[in-house]
Amino acid sequence: MGSHPKDVEITDAHPKTLLNQKHAEYIINYSKKKDDYEYTMTEHFRMSGIYWGLTALDLLGQLEKLNKDEVIDFVKQCQSSNGGFSPSIGHDPHLLYTLSSIQVLVLLKAIDKVDTEKTVEYISKLQNEDGSFSGDEWGEVDSRFSFCAVASLTLLNRLDTIDVEKAVQFVLQCQNVDGGFGTRPGSESHSGQIYCCLGLLSITKQLHRINSDLLGWWLCERQLPSGGLNGRPEKLPDVCYSWWVLSSLTMLGRLHWINREKMVKFILATQDPESGGFTDRPGDMVDLYHTLFGLAGLSLLGEKSLKKINPVFCMPQYVLDQIGVNVQILSI
Amino acid sequence: MEEATCERIIKSVDTIIRKDSALNEFGIIQSASEVNKSPVIHIDHKLGLESWCVKYVYKYAYTVVMRYSSIGGYNYSESVIRGTQFCLLLKPEVTTFWNIRKKIILKGLLNADVDLLLSRLVLTLKPKCIEAFQHRRWLYSAVLSDQNSGSARNNVILNNNIGVPGTLKDFLWAELDLCTWTASKKPNNYHSWNHRLWVVKKLSSSVEDTEISELLKVEYNSSKTWISYHVSEHSGMHYRFKILDEICCAFEKGRLNLVYIDSNLNTVKEIYLKDLKLSEDWLQSYPDHEALFYYRRNILAKLQYLFSNNGQKASPPPPAYKRSCIETIDSEWNAVIQRELKLFEEIKGHSDHYTQLCRQHLNWINNNISY
Numbered sequence A: 001m002g003s004h005p006k007d008v009e010i011t012d013a014h015p016k017t018l019l020n021q022k023h024a025e026y027i028i029n030y031s032k033k034k035d036d037y038e039y040t041m042t043e044h045f046r047m048s049g050i051y052w053g054l055t056a057l058d059l060l061g062q063l064e065k066l067n068k069d070e071v072i073d074f075v076k077q078c079q080s081s082n083g084g085f086s087p088s089i090g091h092d093p094h095l096l097y098t099l100s101s102i103q104v105l106v107l108l109k110a111i112d113k114v115d116t117e118k119t120v121e122y123i124s125k126l127q128n129e130d131g132s133f134s135g136d137e138w139g140e141v142d143s144r145f146s147f148c149a150v151a152s153l154t155l156l157n158r159l160d161t162i163d164v165e166k167a168v169q170f171v172l173q174c175q176n177v178d179g180g181f182g183t184r185p186g187s188e189s190h191s192g193q194i195y196c197c198l199g200l201l202s203i204t205k206q207l208h209r210i211n212s213d214l215l216g217w218w219l220c221e222r223q224l225p226s227g228g229l230n231g232r233p234e235k236l237p238d239v240c241y242s243w244w245v246l247s248s249l250t251m252l253g254r255l256h257w258i259n260r261e262k263m264v265k266f267i268l269a270t271q272d273p274e275s276g277g278f279t280d281r282p283g284d285m286v287d288l289y290h291t292l293f294g295l296a297g298l299s300l301l302g303e304k305s306l307k308k309i310n311p312v313f314c315m316p317q318y319v320l321d322q323i324g325v326n327v328q329i330l331s332i
Numbered sequence B: 001m002e003e004a005t006c007e008r009i010i011k012s013v014d015t016i017i018r019k020d021s022a023l024n025e026f027g028i029i030q031s032a033s034e035v036n037k038s039p040v041i042h043i044d045h046k047l048g049l050e051s052w053c054v055k056y057v058y059k060y061a062y063t064v065v066m067r068y069s070s071i072g073g074y075n076y077s078e079s080v081i082r083g084t085q086f087c088l089l090l091k092p093e094v095t096t097f098w099n100i101r102k103k104i105i106l107k108g109l110l111n112a113d114v115d116l117l118l119s120r121l122v123l124t125l126k127p128k129c130i131e132a133f134q135h136r137r138w139l140y141s142a143v144l145s146d147q148n149s150g151s152a153r154n155n156v157i158l159n160n161n162i163g164v165p166g167t168l169k170d171f172l173w174a175e176l177d178l179c180t181w182t183a184s185k186k187p188n189n190y191h192s193w194n195h196r197l198w199v200v201k202k203l204s205s206s207v208e209d210t211e212i213s214e215l216l217k218v219e220y221n222s223s224k225t226w227i228s229y230h231v232s233e234h235s236g237m238h239y240r241f242k243i244l245d246e247i248c249c250a251f252e253k254g255r256l257n258l259v260y261i262d263s264n265l266n267t268v269k270e271i272y273l274k275d276l277k278l279s280e281d282w283l284q285s286y287p288d289h290e291a292l293f294y295y296r297r298n299i300l301a302k303l304q305y306l307f308s309n310n311g312q313k314a315s316p317p318p319p320a321y322k323r324s325c326i327e328t329i330d331s332e333w334n335a336v337i338q339r340e341l342k343l344f345e346e347i348k349g350h351s352d353h354y355t356q357l358c359r360q361h362l363n364w365i366n367n368n369i370s371y
């Protein structure tokens, strides 16, 4: 491959080895930081932040470094009377944070600490006539919310409470002629949405209903000469999109269609050797979100010092093995 | 900073929003430190806030709203309306605050016009803010177009654009302008184009046949112009592709005449053949753009489907085309493919990147197109 107009350059100055300990320290310090203003500014997605941090720590084998009781207590306080979970105390429940909460509780083996019956009811009531899901009572529809609903119910072992076939059909309607998926029928293909839609099809064992070769090619064309993957044509490479694409290719059994070595090099280059943590692209600011997806990507690519990740739930594989959840992975 | 000062700043922002319905921009003005004058600037229908006060006032407003929220009394409080408004200008990602306003609107205690303006101002600072687009869709569905929303709806005068009252249809037409604006501010603005598709769907289901022809003609022409100036933006091309689908649908339902869209168009196939040529022209001028190749693939896939279907219904299109679609090889289709294979021999080799894109394109043809 030659020069590319929308790529980044990786130089010798960028990290080449995985700085496990640095990342663990970054996450632990982040959880202790209680700067008033920043706390306020990030409260509306706190629950997802907790999920990113805990999952990343577990991949690093250092989950015990966090105070589990404190986390469980917080999640309990975020359960709304209707059964759904909010991102933080005093905020409104939403499917996005309901999934994060359930993931956190399953990870900490504390799912029995909340009223899951109510949660199941909350989720199943959000399914619409056409099989789609609204994110909350206000009605916005998005294929991401379909994934959140199906993934949550699967972790609770209650997928029987919704119309699964209709949910699948809605997701299939979000597929475009390029093989990708968007937020709603007719919406542009987008790697994040592709991950959600494939994830739903994988959980429900319906992956055979799509054209995997067509989508597989579209996905592997996201790789740029630097090794990084972008989320849509002519966009810059980004570690979080690397995860959406890598996990999607894994579900399709086509992970080997991308250049593994270059991908690893790109992800490693997004580490900040001083502060710990990963960024979207080499040289940017680190955050928890990209830290999880950087580690998850490396785990998927076979990094031995990390625990194995599940491509659909983005949770450590051993956790899903323990509760007997399995997903469909195609093979070619 | 004293609470009274915070309160004064929040009120001052509120007064401006209430009084100047033609406000057209909100922004943060960088300023080094506190000065002895108001940090709220209002000039020429633009609202600005000096950066030094943001941290304090946001924190104060946030706390006020959360305090009311926790005791459930926010429905009736002016300070919650003002507080959520202030916070959302700075941090529109806080969905809960939009929700609080939804509840107040449904109670008839807040005019939906205020939120059309607020969400518009938010988009001037953050043109790809999904929460602002969502809130506008909710306002349309739950208040503006809902006959049952009673007092919430009665108060609305739909001064969504420049303070001129209008109808629901006017609102949707103006919404297209808003989308053009947000798309021009942020490249590949996914949520803006998605919102535009939503507007087109709403408009086409709520207007007369003559107006749908007008709508699709306008979008057909404007999307073409847009692409020619934004050849690296796949979002705009995806939108055009969907507009072509809408034209087919309306044509098949007998709602529009193709010649009204373009005097040379007679059949559905011709719509796509014309864009195949268009895409060729774009590629000749801008050969290094991956997005243009993807647009071409979409058109080719659609054409393959149409040819394999012998001109039968173009809609609804199947999600992803498989090679087996074509049973009999049509000579016209064959000509399209022969041209396709030659085309890339002709313009091969301008840059390494272009060579790579051509290789991918031919690979895609081999995998997905029958010839």
Ligand SMILES: [Zn+2]
Pocket: A238, A239, A240, A241, A280, A290
């Ligand atoms: Zn990212």
